[in-house]
Amino acid sequence: MKPIQVGLLGIGTVGSGTFQVLRRNQEEIKRRAGRGIEITMVADLDTARAKAVVGEGVQVVADARAVIANPEIDIVVELIGGYGIAKQLVLEAIAAGKHVVTANKALLAVHGTEIFAAAHAKGVMVAFEAAVAGGIPIIKALREGLTANSIQWIAGIINGTTNFILSEMRDKGLDFDTVLKEAQRLGYAEADPTFDIEGVDAAHKVTLMSAIAFGIPVQFDRAHVEGITKLAAQDIKYAEQLGYRIKLLGITKRKAQGIELRVHPALVPSKRLLANVEGAMNAVVVNGDAVGTTLYYGKGAGSEPTASAVIADLVDIARLHTADAAHRVPHLAFHPDAMSDLKVLPMAEVVTSYYLRLRVADEAGVLAKVTGLLAGAGISIDAVLQREADEVGGEGSTQTDLIILTHDTREGTLDDAMAQLQALPTVLAPIVRIRKEELS
DSSP states (O other): OOOEEEEEEOOSHHHHHHHHHHHHTHHHHHHHHSSOEEEEEEEOSOHHHHHHHHOTTSEEESOHHHHHHOTTOOEEEEOOOSSSHHHHHHHHHHHTTOEEEEOOHHHHHHHHHHHHHHHHHHTOOEEOGGGSSTTSOHHHIIIIITTTSOEEEEEEEOOHHHHHHHHHHHHHOOOHHHHHHHHHHHTSSOSSOHHHHTTHHHHHHHHHHHHHHHTOOOOGGGOEEOOSTTOOHHHHHHHHHTTEEEEEEEEEEEETTEEEEEEEEEEEETTSGGGGOOTTEEEEEEEETTTEEEEEEEEOSSHHHHHHHHHHHHHHHHHHTTSOGGGSOOTTSSOGGGOOOOOBOOGGGOEEEEEEEEEEESSTTHHHHHHHHHHHTTOOEEEEEEOOHHHHHOTTOSEEEEEEEEOSEEHHHHHHHHHHHHTSTTBOSOOEEEEEOOOO
């Protein structure tokens, strides 16, 4: 059978890795796919660099539309990134009857509904395993491996940059700014790390997983997104003393009222496997009603790990290229006419437990006042830790830190209680709140 022909849009880190792995393992891949898969055309603005990567025998052009227009190209791989030209090119490729493989989580999280609808109408596939958690095959697990399950919740460490920073802050007791500079020096963080450290990248990824898990449209605009920029080294230290580690989690849960969709730092019990994922590694925990809890762990970024996912998508398309479109795995696991209209819950309606740190005056009656106010709001306390004043401000200090762990409560209720606590004259600084996830 004639090899399936692939056009590559962008041959940077992931693109070059895809080319190298496909060439290195081409015989094994052919045995699995049932036919050869060849990258025969590459578009990149830096044509000289692209030619140096691919060598002879591959056509290199500067214009991505030339790849889309080539009738010999069966699959277009989009590795440009971003929302702008990438969206136009993907839609043009679909309109031209090309299957699409992309690692562009931002594009799909924001415009996925439009893109998947266009692909469905045209009878082509859009595959995106590489868009979430790099080399970890989490999309395939959710769409196919766990298809018998009613997924209950997903929680994942899905941004390696932030996990590296938090691991370093915990191990070395350093503050955020210091570790960020080190992460940039080592290449774990971009020169502009905003999407990573503000939680946006993780939110793109959990939006896609949520849509697949629960059969809802992609709704990035409804996700609650918080990053790690405001985390203090002392909170990481206190969490450790209480038996927890702080991780930036992407979380989505099925509730009776709707779907939770959120990204934020969270205290995770140290005994949980997820709490022990260190450095730039990724991990996703999925809980299904039949299978229970499953864990997926590996490299979430990098040239060849991400290429592994891109090529897996190419193999899937090669296998299904001639199949009836109606019998392929749907883009978001559920058939388009069976999607749910379950709403994404606002954070005020989310129920979870919390870590609170209050910088208070070191005087009698403060603890009683704080706990009394929480009790009056119906918020149950799980644990209280009060630091010695000299640990917080040095010998003779008149301030101390009060750390409170709550039981589950509605976030809106806690918001109201925190406003009352903040107004107390004995509360001397903004209250720190970090959500707590038992993952049990």
